[in-house]
Amino acid sequence: NAGVTQNPKFQVLKTGQSMTLQCAQDMNHNSMYWYRQDPGMGLRLIYYSASEGTTDKGEVPNGYNVSRLNKREFSLRLESAAPSQTSVYFCASSEQIPGSSYNSPLHFGNGTRLTVT
């Protein structure tokens, strides 16, 4: 099992460019997440998907869109990149059954390091 796979691993964009961060999990998990990690701020939730076809905004959704393409894949899109979006982006998944208690841990990918100049 590969777990959670993210692509690309590194990316440099110019301000205003767009890109899509890819994420796929092979653990048959229902829930998927996108976080960004910035020094001294921990991880902040961008978007969440409880199951295929559903998405919810997290703490910092502005400037991002997501697509839950199927149960395995959850992509994050930056339509017009800004320097404030320079960060490390992590995708995660969880064996969360909708309607049950949220006690399952998250499984993380290795991240995408994005620089916007």
Place this chain on the structure above:
Amino acid sequence: AQSVAQPEDQVNVAEGNPLTVKCTYSVSGNPYLFWYVQYPNRGLQFLLKYITGDNLVKGSYGFEAEFNKSQTSFHLKKPSALVSDSALYFCAVRDRDDYKLSFGAGTTVTVRA
């Protein structure tokens, strides 16, 4: 609203000495609490969690954590630290009825030989 505080940015210990990483939390309902570890250029790895029951929770790599409801704390401990424990540690909290998992800012642990 829920939040996590990790009051120490850095913890330095000698190999073989006890290691403690502090965490306090705030949540409106009953909490689920988690610890994760991050090695350089890697994603976060799950260490342990508190759901209910015994206040002392044991996890991976010899780590344990103690849930203290009155002090709203969930400190991570290891009786004898190894150089390989050097990493970034995150505490996280979730209200039992909420999917949102809130992370602390992280504590960098350095274990010197």
